[in-house]
Amino acid sequence: MIPYAKAICYSGYREDQSPHADVYPSYEEVLEDLNILSKHFDYIRMYDVSEHPRTVLKVISENNIPLKVMLGVEPKGEISNPNCSWGGLHSDEEIEVNKVKNYEQLDELANLCNRYKDVVLAASVGNENTSDWHGNLMPVSTIAMHAKYLKTKTEVPVTFCEGAHNWVDKGHEIAKEVDFISIHSYPVWLKTPLKDAYELTTNDYYKNKSLYPDKQIIFTEYGWTTKANDKMNTEETNEINQKIYLEQMDLWSEENKVTMFIFEAFDEPWKGSKDPDEPEKHWGIMDIKRKPKLYATKYFK
Template identity: 45%
Template sequence: MNRNKPLTIAPGKAICYSGFREGQSPESGIYPTYEQIKEDLLILNNHWKYLRLYDCDKQTDIVLEVIQKEKLDFKVMLGAYIGAEMNNFGCPWGGTYSEEELNKNKERNLNQIQKLIQLANQYPEIIFSLSAGNEALVHWTDHYVPLENVIRYVRMIKKGAKQPVTFCENYVPWLDKLKDLVEEIDFISIHTYPVWEYKNIHEAMEYTKQNYYSVADKYPNKPVVITEAGWATNSNGRGISIGNVSQDLQEIYYNDLVNWSEEDDVLTFVFEAFDEPWKGSQEPLEPEKHWGLFTVDRKPKKVMAKLFADSRIV
């Protein structure tokens, strides 16, 4: 049983959602349409109650509009995407920027936080919690933001909006580096990816539990949520062994994860709803592209085959 006090929300399944399809990406500025997002949310509706969104961008505007207009039963954790405010020379894939780029990021980040507050106040019945950023404090990030700046953003959000505030990060920094941040937020949000840490499926669920409780036991008076946990279905062998990913393995991990989350009363956002081909490198088998429970064509993978056996999307 979860030893920490839970968030005061109704039980329900939770999933990370981003709707970018072939030829769409935040970098290109080509976003899913209203009808495409409506199609996605109708697939997810009645199966997941909580959605996690990462960015206060055009896609998020449409998602919130669709939920409101179509009267869909979703509650949203809304995040601000904050970009690099200092160089991180420890990032393996490039975390260095010019002074001009860093200054532009600071300006954009401030706009993101302000937009987050605005949306939180505009959709108080839909948005149930707010995140001041995503994976911007871990040692390998390519968008590093100093801890004191993240704390400043958290305080701005808490001053401007009524919803509980968190920050979403890999489980490791919470164990020591982010103690000052814990004092500022309403609940802790961790990410756990056993497959990225070279664990096989037989070790995976126990490792996820260890990750969760290492943080939850350290802060017994603070609710802890898992905002990302999942299993990829393809890999080019970089970072994740090819033999350690498949639709069969995804199904096993997903079922174990959901069952444990319900038993231990842990709100867990599965990563993620749909494959996103824009992510990572240009290689088709890049793992970043293959975490969805559904393909980019909105076809259910094996993990969803029974649940959607009679669906029009099969």
């Protein structure tokens, strides 16, 4: 079981930093971020085994910061996906290479979990990799095998993070292997108006709980972007709506003792397209300068 606590997703990339360019936040920048987050959250979630989470684990350990970390991997695609518009095609040769790399990543994930066992909360074998749009699409059976494999390498709880609807439609094989189920809910991506967002997100939980009554279910992503282009309803994407939605879900989370990782701590300008209104850049409850948006102003009073 993952004990109920306050949780948030964390990627600390600032201006001119990007995992694509292998330019990562420094030790000092990570320390600044974690000192902010640890005052208000108990758990953070990270996504890969790059230099960034390694620095985070080191900073937490060396400075006795009271945060637990959910780690993860970003598997390389083992299915060629023509439905992905930004590069989901993989040759047979690339897929064979990716299969090897994916197990190497799992081994490295296990090494980090075991090295920092007092800091690591749980480990995920992927992030939305069974979604039809994903550039690194994975077979459901392979994700299940990866979960089973990782559990032989570490004692930390193992999960897979995926959209709530995907767990309903095709998650049963994976559910048999993971220790708990991690769902994502994004009403704003579905162009659901704010007035219906709370109901959609809570229903995502109840639908999955009815399918998997013996599994703990948590949210490893939910949030509300504060700026968008025509990918979303721009009238809905603002700081006021982010504040209202997150506060509604805070109350439900506390009442039902369901851990929910807000997506996310800080805006990330490296993400998505070059369009400054690209919604992927604006999910943070704080901006790139670490200035709080409306929802997070309560943390700085």
